Amino acid sequence: MSTTTITHDEEHHDHPTGIMRWLTTTNHKDIGTMYLTFSLIMFLVGGAMVLGIRAELFQPGLQLMKPEFYNQLIGVHALIMIFSALMPAATGFANWMIPLQIGAPDMALPRLNNWGFWLLPPSAILLTLPFTLALFGIGDGAIATGWTFYPPLSVQGGIGVDFAIFAVHLLGISSVMGSINIIVTLFNMRAPGMTLMKMPMFAWGWLITAFLLVATIPVLAGAVTMLLTDRHFGTHFFSAAGGGDPIMFQHLFWFFGHPEVYILLLPVWGFIPQILQTFSRKPMYGYKAQVYSLWAIGALSVVVWAHHFFTAGMPVPALLYFMYSTMAISLPLAVLFFCWIKTMWRGSMTFETPMLFAVGWIILFGIGGLTGLVLADVAADAQYHNSYFVVAHFHYTLFAGGIMGIMAGVYYWLPKMTGHMYNEKLGKVHFWLTAIAFNMTFIPQFFLGLAGMPRRIPDYAIQFTEFNEISTIAAFALGFSQLLFVYNIVMCVKGGKKATDKVWEGAVGLEWTLSSPPPYHSFTEQPTVN
Amino acid sequence: MLMQSIKKTGLGLLLIIAVPAFADYSWSFPEPATPMALDTLHVHNEFMQITTAIFVVVLAIMIYSIFAHRKSKSYVAHVDQPLTKKSEIFWTLVPFAILLSIDFIIMGIPAYKSVIMMEDTRNDSNMVIKITGSQWRWQYEYLGAAEANIKGESAEDKQVLNDAKGIKFVSNLTTTQDEMDNKAPKGEHYLLEVDNKLVLPVGKKVRILMTSADVLHNWWVPQFGSSRVAVPGFIRETWVQILKPGTYRGQCKELCGKGHGYMPVVVEGVSMQEYQKWVVAKKEEIAKAAEIKEMTKDELVTAGKGVYEKNCAVCHQVTGAGLPPAFPALTGSKVANGPIFGADGKYLKDSHLDRVLNGKGVMPSWKAVLTDNEIAEVITYERNALGNSVGDLLQPAQVKSARQ
Amino acid sequence: MASHLENQYFVPHGSIYPSILSVGLLTMASGFIFSVAIDKSKDLAYLQSPGKWMMILGAVITTAMVFKWMGAVITESLTNKYKGWEDKSFRIGMITFICSEVAFFMAFFGTLFYMRIISIPDLAGYDADITPYKNFLATWPSQGPGGIVLGNEFKVNAGMEFMKPWGLAAINTGLLLTSGATITWAHWALIKNNRTQLILGMFATVALGIAFLACQAVEYHEAYTHMGLTLGSGAYGATFFMLTGFHGFHVTLGTIMLIVILIRCMKGHFTPEHHFGFEGVAWYWHFVDVVWLGLFIFVYWL
Numbered sequence A: 001m002s003t004t005t006i007t008h009d010e011e012h013h014d015h016p017t018g019i020m021r022w023l024t025t026t027n028h029k030d031i032g033t034m035y036l037t038f039s040l041i042m043f044l045v046g047g048a049m050v051l052g053i054r055a056e057l058f059q060p061g062l063q064l065m066k067p068e069f070y071n072q073l074i075g076v077h078a079l080i081m082i083f084s085a086l087m088p089a090a091t092g093f094a095n096w097m098i099p100l101q102i103g104a105p106d107m108a109l110p111r112l113n114n115w116g117f118w119l120l121p122p123s124a125i126l127l128t129l130p131f132t133l134a135l136f137g138i139g140d141g142a143i144a145t146g147w148t149f150y151p152p153l154s155v156q157g158g159i160g161v162d163f164a165i166f167a168v169h170l171l172g173i174s175s176v177m178g179s180i181n182i183i184v185t186l187f188n189m190r191a192p193g194m195t196l197m198k199m200p201m202f203a204w205g206w207l208i209t210a211f212l213l214v215a216t217i218p219v220l221a222g223a224v225t226m227l228l229t230d231r232h233f234g235t236h237f238f239s240a241a242g243g244g245d246p247i248m249f250q251h252l253f254w255f256f257g258h259p260e261v262y263i264l265l266l267p268v269w270g271f272i273p274q275i276l277q278t279f280s281r282k283p284m285y286g287y288k289a290q291v292y293s294l295w296a297i298g299a300l301s302v303v304v305w306a307h308h309f310f311t312a313g314m315p316v317p318a319l320l321y322f323m324y325s326t327m328a329i330s331l332p333l334a335v336l337f338f339c340w341i342k343t344m345w346r347g348s349m350t351f352e353t354p355m356l357f358a359v360g361w362i363i364l365f366g367i368g369g370l371t372g373l374v375l376a377d378v379a380a381d382a383q384y385h386n387s388y389f390v391v392a393h394f395h396y397t398l399f400a401g402g403i404m405g406i407m408a409g410v411y412y413w414l415p416k417m418t419g420h421m422y423n424e425k426l427g428k429v430h431f432w433l434t435a436i437a438f439n440m441t442f443i444p445q446f447f448l449g450l451a452g453m454p455r456r457i458p459d460y461a462i463q464f465t466e467f468n469e470i471s472t473i474a475a476f477a478l479g480f481s482q483l484l485f486v487y488n489i490v491m492c493v494k495g496g497k498k499a500t501d502k503v504w505e506g507a508v509g510l511e512w513t514l515s516s517p518p519p520y521h522s523f524t525e526q527p528t529v530n
Numbered sequence B: 001m002l003m004q005s006i007k008k009t010g011l012g013l014l015l016i017i018a019v020p021a022f023a024d025y026s027w028s029f030p031e032p033a034t035p036m037a038l039d040t041l042h043v044h045n046e047f048m049q050i051t052t053a054i055f056v057v058v059l060a061i062m063i064y065s066i067f068a069h070r071k072s073k074s075y076v077a078h079v080d081q082p083l084t085k086k087s088e089i090f091w092t093l094v095p096f097a098i099l100l101s102i103d104f105i106i107m108g109i110p111a112y113k114s115v116i117m118m119e120d121t122r123n124d125s126n127m128v129i130k131i132t133g134s135q136w137r138w139q140y141e142y143l144g145a146a147e148a149n150i151k152g153e154s155a156e157d158k159q160v161l162n163d164a165k166g167i168k169f170v171s172n173l174t175t176t177q178d179e180m181d182n183k184a185p186k187g188e189h190y191l192l193e194v195d196n197k198l199v200l201p202v203g204k205k206v207r208i209l210m211t212s213a214d215v216l217h218n219w220w221v222p223q224f225g226s227s228r229v230a231v232p233g234f235i236r237e238t239w240v241q242i243l244k245p246g247t248y249r250g251q252c253k254e255l256c257g258k259g260h261g262y263m264p265v266v267v268e269g270v271s272m273q274e275y276q277k278w279v280v281a282k283k284e285e286i287a288k289a290a291e292i293k294e295m296t297k298d299e300l301v302t303a304g305k306g307v308y309e310k311n312c313a314v315c316h317q318v319t320g321a322g323l324p325p326a327f328p329a330l331t332g333s334k335v336a337n338g339p340i341f342g343a344d345g346k347y348l349k350d351s352h353l354d355r356v357l358n359g360k361g362v363m364p365s366w367k368a369v370l371t372d373n374e375i376a377e378v379i380t381y382e383r384n385a386l387g388n389s390v391g392d393l394l395q396p397a398q399v400k401s402a403r404q
Numbered sequence C: 001m002a003s004h005l006e007n008q009y010f011v012p013h014g015s016i017y018p019s020i021l022s023v024g025l026l027t028m029a030s031g032f033i034f035s036v037a038i039d040k041s042k043d044l045a046y047l048q049s050p051g052k053w054m055m056i057l058g059a060v061i062t063t064a065m066v067f068k069w070m071g072a073v074i075t076e077s078l079t080n081k082y083k084g085w086e087d088k089s090f091r092i093g094m095i096t097f098i099c100s101e102v103a104f105f106m107a108f109f110g111t112l113f114y115m116r117i118i119s120i121p122d123l124a125g126y127d128a129d130i131t132p133y134k135n136f137l138a139t140w141p142s143q144g145p146g147g148i149v150l151g152n153e154f155k156v157n158a159g160m161e162f163m164k165p166w167g168l169a170a171i172n173t174g175l176l177l178t179s180g181a182t183i184t185w186a187h188w189a190l191i192k193n194n195r196t197q198l199i200l201g202m203f204a205t206v207a208l209g210i211a212f213l214a215c216q217a218v219e220y221h222e223a224y225t226h227m228g229l230t231l232g233s234g235a236y237g238a239t240f241f242m243l244t245g246f247h248g249f250h251v252t253l254g255t256i257m258l259i260v261i262l263i264r265c266m267k268g269h270f271t272p273e274h275h276f277g278f279e280g281v282a283w284y285w286h287f288v289d290v291v292w293l294g295l296f297i298f299v300y301w302l
């Protein structure tokens, strides 16, 4: 049975063109493209900021900037990388691929989808505008509290904090709308015959991500709203004088913040197995086990938040509870690791760029995860906490686990999206440069942290010099390697060898049954799955 | 291609390890100086070994697979057979049992012990101090011996610890701005040196009460293995017990504003005899500083310059120009040039003295930090230097009465 | 052909409303910041009035776009663009949205519980010789111990009164519970295609919603003018106004939506089979109702 699945008004052939097309579009591929483009641009912006940070840290002493500006850079770097680079990238893939993968005509709520994207540029403006305003003497620059907004520092801060609060509000609305859309699409738009347990893993990853977003983003919104009223309307949520507690903000923030790190990675844990199975030419191992693990991770993620502030003081039972529950997350992740490797095991592997990234990703994310496990130990965390050890941990998970995972996805799906092959050689060079420079940047930071270098400082004691120098040089190499990535994408969009429909020899899934690039309206005939 | 690249990675990694190997570098925590740090180091090492082992196993399997099971070696994909019910159960339970025991037994039990140890601040503690973080300096206050009698503690020791009660001072960074701006060579303890060290007797368990005057700070000395957030309005606790005499350095590690990188902790562990000497000397010094002096304007201004540069220049700058809009200029400031006392002889609200004593917004309250002399000095200095010339002066006695 | 159409999913045309809506929100947010920034810096005083205008402009744009957008949805609904498939999307979407609203209120309830169970007992529980709060007791309701916060002194207002459950609040509980019943009555009427009862039921619901808001306005007025209870009254004031304020805001939105639905009922937009708009708003109204019960129990009563 196959039926026409899409209605559009008669005049649908004259889509608006130019900017109006993008402003008004309800097409999931257009919107996906906008998300991905936005993400790439913001990745460069956030990266450019961090190059400033690394340059300042090249040597002890204040070279380039004042400490207050340094503090602004780290917070905005983090907010941009997380909210404007990594999350939109995952949402971009969701928009592009979920309808294709589940055989849907489009996303379920197309206009809402458009809104979800168009909330992002305003929020990026709110995040970066204070820098510009400061140049004109208005205010004292962007948020200078790091990305975590901890009061009382954020109550004390200037208008940059207000801008960041509203940026978070817009980003929050965007994420919740995006999540609603994805949940509805996955529950209501699957092709006949595609039961939940037949959904592609990417769809599963996103479904759980969307649940987490719906459950936690509003809590963040509530927390920053209370911050706003503490700042301007005389409430005492976060001050002891009125019976409040600054640490309460940390509870609220990390109730969102910890699930957030899995929100960032669940989509990646979704498509990495798909890439592995494609290039191993062998069906994914342990589909069910993986789905259950994703669920377990999602569920555990909302009950472990306090491991981010063990040193803030908590009763012993609470410390023990949060320590053990955090450690428990290693169990589902162990299952995932096992399934990924088992998928490769005795396959017939080739190592095109997506596969290189996927394999490199497993190793590097493994380092990030295992160091995370060590952080969960309360007593040792007194040492690790807020040291560069933590910085290294979360770049292994965020950059290697997040951004490099996304890169694997980009190389994997780019031929499908553009209809052209990217430059394979360049892609491989990009991988190796990234992998090497990345390790050179962040391995030294583990040792810096152990030796006692705190994070978020613009200047440091002499004994930390050498490792910081290596890290800085490597960070620049890492940054400039990304230009290859940009170049490769641009060239691929512009032209290049035609891609076949299936693109990869071992590819499985509905998205590969469509032409490359897929037609504007993906499935005019809804496929059935058996 | 792959082999080559792996060789390159290896070389790169070697490079990372080789370069700093020339420098005298630590690859783990710095040498522990307290039982807590010793325990932490032990736990850290154990966990690192476990995770490294896991990592190596996972990596080895993967690398084997990458090299063996590739298409270019014409390896044909093998189809995984579904497991029988029995072997499925076996293959689920066994790894889970291993993982659970790693998490909750091999790692969980030592971790449990250290948590209990870390949080036990009261039992067997000999003395108590209170640490207050403020932007951007630490204040230390000695609260004397702990109440309970500890087995094996001599009465003299207890007396000495009790004598320290009432000692209270502020510890400021002494690294100069020129060193930070690369205009002067950096000293050996660049950024980790202070005017007043916290002095603690070796071997005594010190219960530390931690609080803050403004934003969150975190008192941390890596060699002590203890760190605790200072929360304004709340009291948090931790403890240290220094095992060996020496100077230990650390830093504030909770982002606390622009001076966060400039808030070092320096602790000196000394023997009981030296501690006793220090207590006597410090008490004298404090008594002397608190003595209300009658000073001339010139004396006040000269002394005020030092106080200003140590405490105020971070925000208002050495020249008094401030960093508007965040930190107002004092040069030409209405407050610093306005009247201090009203007709009734009481100091005015929002006057110079009010602002310095009580602070406002980001401007800290200096009541608890500076002595009457120092406040009089710095105010007189601000009114008659930094481009201001009000011409009047403020006497310490006036500050003293204003405090009441 | 007919069976064909039944399986079609409606993908609306490009629409400019969402992006203008975002611009409206951006304008409103920046305007808000400029108009309150004065609190933090005297140098920005000149931004206050442009800020206010920006805020108003932004609010106008936002409201206009929401109405335009919803108008487009209504038109599409009336021209039979939506069938069972789309309807189901809306349902799942609405449920998910309400879940996110629940999470939003969880943040404030969490705050309330945290203060009651953790921070206030903590503050009151220090050893007598080290505590800065000598006579502070862990009771609820509480204004906190008082003290200096970032240079501003907070004084506990000894003459302040706390809210009592068995006054206006109980009446309000009655009003909202009744409105929950009337909207259900209206729904039954709609299903039975009884227009008079439907409109009557909807009308009663709207009236009850407005009555609720009026009572709350009186209560707030009382609090500020006679009881000395304000947003700045420590833990109790902050949580009280935050929770009831956001709830009241949701009631306001709900009432506006109910009015729209009432008008649509009068115009005969809904059929017994096809009335997602009605149901969506009814769900929302029930959600607001349930939140109120939580408020009544934990804010006013216990």
Ligand code: HEA
Pocket: A148, A261, A262, A264, A265, A307, A308, A309, A310, A326, A327, A329, A330, A331, A333, A334, A335, A337, A365, A366, A368, A369, A370, A371, A372, A373, A374, A375, A376, A377, A381, A384, A385, A386, A390, A393, A394, A397, A398, A401, A402, B054, B058, B099, B102, B103
């Ligand atoms: C995508 C991002 C991401 C991910 C996936 C993770 C994953 C994990 N993180 Fe991480 N983390 C961050 C991002 C992330 N983190 C960020 C951004 C911060 C700092 C925020 C800030 O302060 O600014 C942080 C900080 C942070 C802290 C606080 C440190 C501190 O400030 O003191 C802790 C403490 O417990 C922690 C723990 C963990 C754990 C246990 C995992 C686990 O999920 C890891 C699980 C994975 C594995 C364990 C490896 C794979 C498993 C095997 C190979 C099987 C065998 C293993 C065993 C049985 C041991 N993280």
Ligand code: HEA
Pocket: A043, A044, A045, A046, A047, A048, A050, A051, A053, A054, A074, A075, A077, A078, A079, A081, A082, A086, A145, A146, A147, A148, A391, A395, A398, A399, A402, A403, A441, A455, A456, A457, A458, A475, A478, A479, A480, A482, A483
């Ligand atoms: C997804 C998240 C993400 C990503 C991808 C990154 C990427 C990077 N991060 Fe970031 N980082 C965070 C999330 C992330 N970070 C977070 C959450 C924090 C904590 C903040 C806080 O303390 O609150 C942090 C903090 C942080 C610090 C600590 C600062 C401090 O505590 O003082 C450092 C220091 O080295 C650092 C370095 C880097 C580097 C070198 C990269 C590199 O990987 C970046 C490489 C990419 C580029 C460099 C882009 C390439 C661009 C160009 C070559 C220029 C071209 C420019 C234009 C065309 C405009 N990061």
Ligand code: CUA
Pocket: B133, B136, B216, B217, B218, B252, B253, B254, B255, B256, B257, B259, B260, B261, B263
């Ligand atoms: Cu004090 Cu950082």
Ligand SMILES: [Cu+2]
Pocket: A257, A258, A261, A305, A307, A308
């Ligand atoms: Cu976490």
